[in-house]
Amino acid sequence: MSSLARHRGLTAIWSSERGWKGWFSTVNHNDVGLMFLVTASFYFLVGGILAMLIRAQLATPHSAFAGPEIYSQIFTMHGTIMMFLFAIPMIEGLAIYLLPKMLGTRDLAYPRLTAYGFWCYFFGGAMLLISLLFGIAPDGGWFMYPPLTGKIYSPGINTDFWLIGITFVEISAICAAVEFTVTILKYRAPGMTLGKMPIFAWYMLVVSLMILTGFPPLILGSILLELERAFGMPFFQVELGGDSLLWQHLFWLFGHPEVYIIFLPAAGVVSTILPVMSSTTLLGYRWVVAAAVALAILSFGLWVHHMFTTGIPHMGLAFFSAASTLVAVPTAVQVFAWIGTMWKGTPHLRLPMLHILGFFVTFVIGGLTGVMVAVVPFDWQVHDTAFVTAHLHYVLFGGFVFPVLAGIYYWLPLVTGNRRFFRLGEMAFALIFVGFHVTFLAMHWVGLMGQRRRISTYAPEDGWTAINLISSVGGFVMAFGLAMVLIEIVLTLVVRHRAPRNPWRSGTLEWAVPRPSAAYTFASLPRVASRDPLWDDPGLPARIARGEGYLGEPRNGWRETLMVDIASGEPEQHVVYPSNTRLPIVLSAITGLFFLSLLVKVYWLTPIAVAGVVALAWRWIWRLGSKADLGDQPIGHGVRIATVAEVDRPPGWWGSVFLLVANATLFGSLLFGYAFLWTIAPGWPPPAFIQPSVPVLIAAPAGAALALVGALGAVRINRTGGNPSGFLLTALAGGICLSAAFAGLLWGAPSPTGHAYGATVWVLGCYGLAHALLVGLMASFVFARQRAGFVSPRRRAELAIVSVWGAYLLVVTCLIVLAVYLPGLVT
């Protein structure tokens, strides 16, 4: 088969539908990645306009530009949009687009989930955008501290938009994190061991695990605050046993890792581009990986540094102050590894490198002011002033926007196939760099002079007028620079000026794909022997196109790729991806209906939406698999391996494991909240503890155990050729028994609105009930699949997934029963 015939054959299989309809049914990372990037850039524009409004407001004293009510919406939405609708989705888009190409595979692990995540982001973002257009946007500051954001002080719908919209958007971050983790661990080019992975993949692996453990506390906090607002469950009301500090803990337990979730992918971009710009390899690859891991771990130990002024005992602060300063060490390791890399090679001053230099200057200053605010007494002075605003912009703009701009210019030829023609980028960089520093260097000073963050105006007597005006002028200069970048990107898309295949002479695999990148990504999957395969063999792209790698023959209309062993990177399983479908957009629309029904309080719609989600999810997984054994598949070079339906650890198993990591973190945060209220909140202990119910104490563990035994038994008997139906029905019975037990627990629970204790018990009970129902549903699904002929001794993959969820259910059931009944037994 010729290269051209192969290209045509693969394109026919992998292309999305023609025309605009294709956007709604595509599941290909090449499309969805760009959709994320474009949408995130749009929100950067919106957030940027809001920033300009803020600077316009503060440019002069006694400004009459916007009143405090509107101004609160502006700064709240600026922060919210930049964090949740720009930065995180930008990272997702970049990684969705690049990871498969860098790893040498054809797509991410779950293509439909990629699309589902995008549409959740799209609809959730649209909710917030609509609130902004109608002037009913969130106005409590981007970290939404109750009681200000509680029902009493914020009776409007504004806060609900934030809590519900952001939770909806966060689904996409969780989906992406599960997907990246599994992709990086299991979907790579044959021969790519962990030590030969591109450094960006290492960073994204760390970031994905951080998202899985960092986002759940915020999701939980949002759920609890919305429960308080909608149903009066008093988690944060001190008169009823709640505590507003619980929100601050949950928020910053998310919020600080969040900063590193944003910074680390950008550091991955720097670690990728800087060596190429210096014609050398990264100095200390292993050290840099270790530094990223250390940063990730430390970042979970410093959330309290946002709470130094809340009256936590000084010795407690000491620990968090130490962690906050220590976090500078792995950062320094990376910075010096990068500078050392430049010393090792020969740096060239091309446009991406300019932005990396901008990153160095800005980020080092931001890091140093970060160490300053980590020193407790200094923070007591500057906390909640413009100094902190300036610091965080140095870190986020320096540590994220500059590297992203470097990345955009670096990878633009890959996306468009074109080179830059007009030289706007250099001028744009100068404007951005100068504008940024003028804006925010000045802001440090005015903060030290006592200007608080979030004030809508100030008096001439304060003496801040000149500095604020300079700051605003700088802001507008920066905006011009960013607008020029946008113009240049559009021009590069439009003006055809062909780029060479590997314009920067990079060594990583993303430059081995056709240019602009083709729907199938790699015509055949190459075998990799080092970190820079293109330097080993400059002819590799041609050999890939000639089909000399694995899976080079288009067949059966299959979208094929390989799963590999985590450590060695040797092929292990043969994957056939699902093709174009509208299921993701429909499922996310129904998910949106669920959130919308909560937002506008049309509660009769909520169960209908939930049923819709369940039905569509059922259909989603029903489409996979086959009714006949396929046997081991040839993948080229004389190798045959099993397909994913015929293994013990299918992609769904891996996905479940990492989804459960996030789920367990959510549950752990709930237990943390329970313990926190118990020990810190002033209104404890509650008037009465729930008395243990003997039927529940027996039925709950028994039901959970039965569900797990059924799931495990089904796997075992199926392997020996027996019929797993009986065991599956046992699992279902276990799920039903457990659901009844949790319903009984809720029946005997105190009123959820009377005291935070009752509210917490209710949430614990509902969490257990939902999981019992879910495992029951899974058992029924596999039972139906077995009846329909999708399961055989060889096609055993689906059975394995139920046991993972069964095991999790057993653990959480025991913990919930203990947490709910132990206090009643002890007192």
Add this chain to the structure above:
Amino acid sequence: MLDPGGPAARSISMLWWGMLIAFTAIFALVMALLALAWRPARDGAARSSSERTWIIGLGLVFPSVILISLLAYGLWLGERLIPRDDPDVTRVTAEARRWSWTFSYDQNPGRTTLNVLHIPAGRPVDVAITTADVIHSFWVPRLAGKLDAIPGHVNVLRIEADLPGTYAGQSAEFSGPGYDGHTFSVVAHGPEDWQSFLEGGL
């Protein structure tokens, strides 16, 4: 904060100037290393590019030494600034609400003042901070750092003014539409004035 009027604010101000000088030097060093990467390579051996220099030396040891000393100093200072028993201390209570401050005085129960806190100059004052509604923060930049007023909790901040005079104070936690104007003032009195304040004068 740049113009301290009391011991706590002064030591934090000193800390700031010290950090500013030291960190400017570190910044200059990093930028110099960055700039030196661009000098033309005459012979490869002249350039140090070993992992030991860059990663262990500059990446691990250099920041650790600076950070540990800074951390130790910061904790020692923080320990000194927190309230501890002192026979000379005056106790007052500050209750925040949207958007005012009510102050009351242990030495003169029943006396309250609105948006003006009276204290003796040259003596330590412990302010017990609470709130009647949402979270606020008590901050007199020229006297000390800030401390939050949190529903259901009482936080105690130690302040002290060197000289008699009026010091501007403000709430430093966003609290809704009236936040801009949520300010107060602290009036420090000399011994005689303070005595007459306690006796109901002024």
